[in-house]
Amino acid sequence: MTQPALAPRNAFTGVVVVWAVAFLAAAAIGIFVAEDWRIPWMLVGFGGAVLLSFAVQLWYGRTDGFIFRVAGSIIGALLLMGVISIGFGIAALIPA
Structure with a gap:
């Protein structure tokens, strides 16, 4: 018999953490790396965002909704990094 968690962590916090790290990584790559x-x-x-997503959700320690949380983290990071890279691509087309 398993015992319920007395004060479970918020599952959405881990998803937002992965999105924030993906945003910071994409912005840093866009600023500091050559075109x-x-x-x-x-x-x-x-x-790195995919690995972080798995690590955060495994640290969370709950099995219910694991795939949903990991998928949300990964898809959100993919969309976020894609939009940022599109922005940097459009900025590269504009002559300086």
Whole structure:
């Protein structure tokens, strides 16, 4: 028999943490990395977000909704990093 958690952690907090880290990683990559290397580093940043998503949700320690939380974290990070990379791509087309 399992005992219920007395004060369970908020599951949505872990999802938001992954989104925030993905946003910061995409912004840092866009600012500090040369244009030729942005896409490979965005892939590395997204891979880090995927690993962080699993780590955060495993740390959370609850099995119910695990796939939903991980999928929400990963899809949100993918969309966020995609929108930011589109913004940097459009900015690269504008002559300086």
